[in-house]
Amino acid sequence: MEIIISFIDQILQTLGLEGSTIAIVRHTSMVIVAFLLAWLSGVFCRRIIVPLVIKLTSKTNTEWDSVMFDRQVLRTAANIVPAIVMWELLPKVFFLYPFVEETLTRLTAVYICINTTRLVLQLVDRLRFLDKRTGSSTSQYFKSFLGILKIIVLFITVIIVVSILFDKNPMTLLAGLGATSAVLMLVFKDTIEGLVAGIRLTSNEMVHVGDWITVPNTPVDGNVVDITLTTVKVRQFDNTYTTVSPLTLVNGSFKNWKGMQESGMRQVAKKIYFDARSFKLIDDKMREDLIVRNIVTEEQIKDEDVNIGLFRHYMEDYLRKRKDINSNMMIMVRQLEATQSGIPIELYFFINTTEWLNYEQIVSDVLEHVYASANEFGLQLYQMFPKQ
Numbered sequence: 001m002e003i004i005i006s007f008i009d010q011i012l013q014t015l016g017l018e019g020s021t022i023a024i025v026r027h028t029s030m031v032i033v034a035f036l037l038a039w040l041s042g043v044f045c046r047r048i049i050v051p052l053v054i055k056l057t058s059k060t061n062t063e064w065d066s067v068m069f070d071r072q073v074l075r076t077a078a079n080i081v082p083a084i085v086m087w088e089l090l091p092k093v094f095f096l097y098p099f100v101e102e103t104l105t106r107l108t109a110v111y112i113c114i115n116t117t118r119l120v121l122q123l124v125d126r127l128r129f130l131d132k133r134t135g136s137s138t139s140q141y142f143k144s145f146l147g148i149l150k151i152i153v154l155f156i157t158v159i160i161v162v163s164i165l166f167d168k169n170p171m172t173l174l175a176g177l178g179a180t181s182a183v184l185m186l187v188f189k190d191t192i193e194g195l196v197a198g199i200r201l202t203s204n205e206m207v208h209v210g211d212w213i214t215v216p217n218t219p220v221d222g223n224v225v226d227i228t229l230t231t232v233k234v235r236q237f238d239n240t241y242t243t244v245s246p247l248t249l250v251n252g253s254f255k256n257w258k259g260m261q262e263s264g265m266r267q268v269a270k271k272i273y274f275d276a277r278s279f280k281l282i283d284d285k286m287r288e289d290l291i292v293r294n295i296v297t298e299e300q301i302k303d304e305d306v307n308i309g310l311f312r313h314y315m316e317d318y319l320r321k322r323k324d325i326n327s328n329m330m331i332m333v334r335q336l337e338a339t340q341s342g343i344p345i346e347l348y349f350f351i352n353t354t355e356w357l358n359y360e361q362i363v364s365d366v367l368e369h370v371y372a373s374a375n376e377f378g379l380q381l382y383q384m385f386p387k388q
Contacts, residue, residue: 038086046078286377
């Protein structure tokens with residue numbers, strides 16, 4: 001910079017300028033030169049250094065360098081260079097104006113600090129993409145750790161920026177925060193609890209990306225697409241998105257359908273309410289009709305004197321014969337305690353599919369068969385008719 005100042009002085013003397021005019025023109029020229037050098041350094045980094053680094057990383061066999069040093073990261077780093085150049089030139093340009101020099105130096109230092117923080121946060125974000133085990137507990141725990149690391153980086157940045165603006169020692173500010181920690185914990189109580197809940201959620205493998213979860217008393221019913229320290233993002237089956245706090249999942253209860261999806265089958269437990277007045281002993285005419293129509297066999301009907309009991313065994317046999325129902329799992333048709341809405345008969349079985357559409361179709365087929373065949377046994381479904 002001394003060479004440039006000497007060169008400017010020679011030009012001004014050649015032009016014949018004298019007195020205070022020389023100082024004003026020289027200072028203005030130095031400011032222009034400083035901004036020009038800073039701008040040229042930024043252009044040099046963006047137009048030459050950034051493309052060169054991208055070209056070099058693309059030719060390597062490793063993947064981490066392409067992830068860590070992509071175009072966005074390099075351009076953020078390039079934006080810091082002009083500020084560093086200006087920060088070095090400010091004492092030489094504004095040496096006659098200490099207040100201006102100090103103010104601009106502090107603002108430049110703040111700019112460098114903020115952009116450096118942006119660069120660090122971008123690098124931390126790219127560490128997550130190096131882990132290919134999507135949905136694993138290790139991957140989610142690593143993601144939680146990166147989230148905490150980003151919060152620490154932001155906290156340190158705030159301390160440094162405040163110390164620069166007020167010309168204080170950062171350690172002094174940290175010591176002062178110790179006295180106000182109780183206030184900070186009260187103000188950021190929800191955030192701290194969310195962070196702790198997020199760590200518990202991922203470290204205990206309570207939920208993973210891709211799991212189907214259902215949270216009672218909330219609209220959450222869909223697949224988990226993202227888990228952070230403060231939110232769990234769920235895509236509903238109508239392609240809408242719902243977010244829920246990890247604290248809600250940890251402190252409350254939710255259903256994770258992962259086990260069902262991995263087993264390849266899904267449980268069905270349906271209740272059908274029958275009118276108790278339609279329960280009766282099987283007479284000879286009903287017995288003969290059922291045997292002639294091949295609904296039951298003569299051996300099955302011998303042991304049953306009540307139509308509802310015969311119907312229960314008939315439905316169990318029907319369920320076992322269906323190929324889309326897993327016969328190796330429990331198949332049960334049982335009578336439950338009587339209610340004001342009739343006597344419930346529960347069908348309990350497992351379907352050999354986890355797909356929602358196939359599941360609903362099979363369940364509908366079974367229930368429709370129940371409704372249609374119940375009349376053959378003289379049974380009536382319970383229906384509540386409005387008062388006239």
